[in-house]
Amino acid sequence: MHSGHSHLFIPGPTNVPEAVRQAMNVPQQDMRAADFGDLTLPLFDGLKRVFKTTEGEVMIFPGSGTSAWEAAITNTLNPGDKVLMARYGQFSTLWVKMAEMLGLEPIVVDVPWGAGVPWKEIGRILGRDKDDEIKAVFVTHNETATGVVSDIEAVRRVMDECFHEALLFVDGVSSIGSLDFRMDQWGVDLAVTGSQKGLMMPAGLGILGVSQKALAASKANTMRRAYYDFADMRQFNKDGYFPYTPPTPLLHGLRAALGLIDAEGLDNVIARHARLAEGIRRGVAAWGLDIVAEHRSLQSNTVTAVRVPDTVDAREVLRIAYEDLNCSFGSGLARLAGKVFRIGHLGSFNEGMALTALSLAELALVKAGAKVPLGAGVAAASGWLAHGAQTPDKLVLAAE
Structure with a gap:
C-alpha cells in the first residue's frame, strides 16, 4: 500500500x-x-x-x-x-x-x-x-x-x-x-x-x-x-x-x-505545453541522457521519450517508479521496449507536476543503476520555468 x-x-x-x-x-x-x-x-x-x-x-x-x-x-x-x-x-x-x-x-x-x-x-x-x-x-x-x-x-x-x-x-x-x-x-x-x-x-x-x-x-x-x-x-x-x-x-x-x-484560451494552452515541455527536455539533458526525437524541430510538446543508458533496462525504471514510488511513466513500445521510458506532459499539467515527474524519474533511474546526478534535472527545469519565456513568441527566441 x-x-x-x-x-x-x-x-x-x-x-x-x-x-x-x-x-x-x-x-x-x-x-x-x-x-x-x-x-x-x-x-x-x-x-x-x-x-x-x-x-x-x-x-x-x-x-x-x-x-x-x-x-x-x-x-x-x-x-x-x-x-x-x-x-x-x-x-x-x-x-x-x-x-x-x-x-x-x-x-x-x-x-x-x-x-x-x-x-x-x-x-x-x-x-x-x-x-x-x-x-x-x-x-x-x-x-x-x-x-x-x-x-x-x-x-x-x-x-x-x-x-x-x-x-x-x-x-x-x-x-x-x-x-x-x-x-x-x-x-x-x-x-x-x-x-x-x-x-x-x-x-x-x-x-x-x-x-x-x-x-x-x-x-x-x-x-x-x-x-x-x-x-x-x-x-x-x-x-x-x-x-x-x-x-x-x-x-x-x-x-x-x-x-x-x-477559459485558459487555446493559444495559451498551446503555449503552456511548449513552456512545460521545454522544462522537461532541459531536465533530461541535465541528466546527460538523450531523447528519441532526432532534431529539436521534431520534439513533441506533449510527450518526451527518454533513452536510458545501455547498462540500464527501462523496464526496471518503470517497475521501480510504479512499485516503489507510486508513479507511472510511459513504457517504450515495440522496438523501443527496454530502451526508453516516456514522460507524458499534456492535458491538465503544470509546473509542479513537471518538477515532480523529473524528481521521481531521477529516483527511479538511480535505483535502476543509472549514473544520473540527483537534483540536476529538477534544477535545470526550475531554471527554465523561473526565467524562461512566458509567451509563444518569446519562447522561440529564448530557446534558440
Whole structure:
C-alpha cells in the first residue's frame, strides 16, 4: 500500500481535472428528450474551435481514438484503394495495420523511429502518381511512441504543389487540444483524436473532424460500415442526438473540459505545453541522457521519450517508479521496449507536476543503476520555468 497521491505521467490517459470529474457525476438522462441538444450542440461548436475548423464538421463516436481511425477509413475509402502512409513509430505502424485489415493497399515509407514524416518523399511519390491512383495520405501528427511531432503544413504543401487530389488523414490523438493544429489552414480532410489526451477526460470518445471534401467522398464510397456510418451520425447530430445510446456522463465531462480550454484560451494552452515541455527536455539533458526525437524541430510538446543508458533496462525504471514510488511513466513500445521510458506532459499539467515527474524519474533511474546526478534535472527545469519565456513568441527566441 502507498500513502499519498498516485502520480500519472503517461501520455494518455492523462490526468482528469476535478471539475471534469465532478461534471461526469450525473444521473442518467433521457437521450431522446426534447432538450438533450442543449447539452450536445454546444459540444460540436466547441470541438470545432479546438480543431480550428469553420468549414468542416465534427463527429463524436463512443470509443477510443482508434474507433475514429476506423470511421475515417470506412466512410471515405474503398476496398483496394492505394493509400500512402509513413511509418515512424508504433502508432503510425498500427495505422498501417488497420489499413491492411480493412482491405486497403498501403504504400509505406519507412523512416527511423525518431524521425518525422518524410514529406519530401511523399511529394516525390505523389508527383509520380499522374493518374491519382493514391486516394489518401496518412500522417501521424504527434507520434506518441517516440515523442516526435511532424510538419502537417509541409505535407499539405507538397500535395498542393503536385495538384494531387488525395485525402489527407491526420492522427491528432496526442496533439489536438495541446499542440498547434489547424484543420482548415492545413487542408486536413480527416482529423482524428480521442477524449483521453489533450481533452483531459477518461477514454471513451473517438472524435473526428471531417472536411467537406471527405463528406463528399463518404457519399460515394462502397466500404462496409454500420455503427460508424457518417450519414446516420449527421442525420441525428444536426439536432443534437445520436443514432445509438451515447455515454451521457462523458458528454457532460466534455462540456466541462471545453470550458476549461476556453477559459485558459487555446493559444495559451498551446503555449503552456511548449513552456512545460521545454522544462522537461532541459531536465533530461541535465541528466546527460538523450531523447528519441532526432532534431529539436521534431520534439513533441506533449510527450518526451527518454533513452536510458545501455547498462540500464527501462523496464526496471518503470517497475521501480510504479512499485516503489507510486508513479507511472510511459513504457517504450515495440522496438523501443527496454530502451526508453516516456514522460507524458499534456492535458491538465503544470509546473509542479513537471518538477515532480523529473524528481521521481531521477529516483527511479538511480535505483535502476543509472549514473544520473540527483537534483540536476529538477534544477535545470526550475531554471527554465523561473526565467524562461512566458509567451509563444518569446519562447522561440529564448530557446534558440
